[in-house]
Amino acid sequence: MYSKSTRRDILKYWASGTVIGALGSLYSGSILAAGHEPRPGPRVGGSVIRKGDSDYESWRRSMVFHRSKPDRYPDMIVQATSVEDVQAAVRYAADNNLKVTTRSGGHNALGASLRDGGVCIDVSPLNDVQIDDDRQLALTQPGTKGIQLTAQAGARGFSFPVPHCPTVGIGGFVLGGGIGLNYTARDGFAALSIEGAEIVTADGEIVMATRDENPDLYWAVRGGGPGFFGVVTRYDLKLYPTAQGILANTYILPLEELEAATQALDQLHEGKDDRVEIMAALMHSPVAPPDAPPEQSKIFIVTAYAFGDTVAESRDLLRPLARSILPRKSIALVEYEKLDFPGLYKFFTPDTPGGAHGRYGVDGVLTNEPGKIFVDVADHFRSTPSPINHVLGAYGMNLETRDDSCLSWNARHYVGAFIIWQDETQDDANFDWLDGAIPHLERYQAGRYINEVELRRHPTHIRECFTEENWRKLADARKKYDPNGVFHGYLGQV
């Protein structure tokens, strides 16, 4: 049935499914912008593209990284090349009774920056990063991609919990939470490493949000997600010393071993050091043909990273996995693979860019019972219509409600169901499959994650991203900072 996979197969496997991204930059507004003439609208250094312009549709489509382009049409796309451009665009919108959305990296699954009517401000050209060594901060503009932040921080001996896919925009990623590389040792969500944010508010003014300055805005920008009532033009992100001894263990198991494997993961998580990060997924084997029957192709893959200061330390951290039943039950494995921080992207940089060239959707839950979800959803997973679809779990986020962030839930883990396919005629089949997966996840739900929530078919899911109390507080802050409703709220919300 299965043949033993090589290390290359394992890496190719991760590359083919979970992650999907490098070619997204091919679609970015910045590339399309070259040589564009300014047009009527706000006076800005970047381009202004109005509905009806001959290149409007290519610009509109370029706002969204994947190929599920929403049928939503802003009146105007404004490319901001400076903070002053952002101010001018917001003021123009406010004066002309137009609503505003913001686009940074364009990776949001819903294409949330595209709404009907109003101004979409594309801040992707704002991608400067300044490293402040003394304060251990990266002053990061929102158009910065994760891979760029990793390179610039890394050159000074620092790292940040950047998104696992290199091309995701920091702008949307940290705003909505952000499950980044080394999340277990970084409070679970990257948003909790926002020390300050420079924000253009609805009146076009620039304000700072920190623990001391506008603390209610600071609370909201740490997790408010794609419905936030301002344009963030800079994040002051806390940096961390880069682990020097990173190792990874990867195990591929047949689905018959799923129950045993998830039980082992539950046990391994008790008392685990937070420098060990475990991700697991139900996926289609990369060494099986796309149309292979489920019993020959569907697998469970587990990767554990150890972020020790030395290789010896990381070996110790990973030893409990090597001594567990995981290697014995595996059909292929790689243990103690040495990586550096940028090298972590090799698990996630695509050689088969399913997402970038594909249609895309995701819904997920924060949970305390990821193993039960995997077992519960396994039968449904066997019937997935696309071989790239997968169910991915981020173990050990250990989230707790707190006063300095609107991120709401107490939950230890995250599990999401991802759909990625090519053919438009398969849209319904894939969304139906996702709809079928959702109840299996919700059975063990403790909360939802706003960066990976399906609102096209399930607009009510947005409410499950926040507690009642935090939802009310967010509404109060919106009223205070955007009294005339210049900014669009969450997709599907009035």
Ligand SMILES: Cc1cc2nc3c(=O)[nH]c(=O)nc-3n(C[C@H](O)[C@H](O)[C@H](O)COP(=O)(O)OP(=O)(O)OC[C@H]3O[C@@H](n4cnc5c(N)ncnc54)[C@H](O)[C@@H]3O)c2cc1C
């Ligand atoms: C291939 C891929 C890999 C991913 N990997 C991860 C991962 O490892 N971990 C994880 O947690 N998530 C991941 N995500 C999800 C990702 O975090 C969200 O999709 C996020 O919204 C993307 O941010 P963006 O800036 O690229 O997207 P955009 O679509 O540009 O922005 C999303 C929304 O955020 C708001 N926004 C963006 N920038 C600003 C700003 N400057 N000011 C105010 N509001 C703003 C807007 O409402 C916008 O609609 C991934 C997504 C994809 C497609």
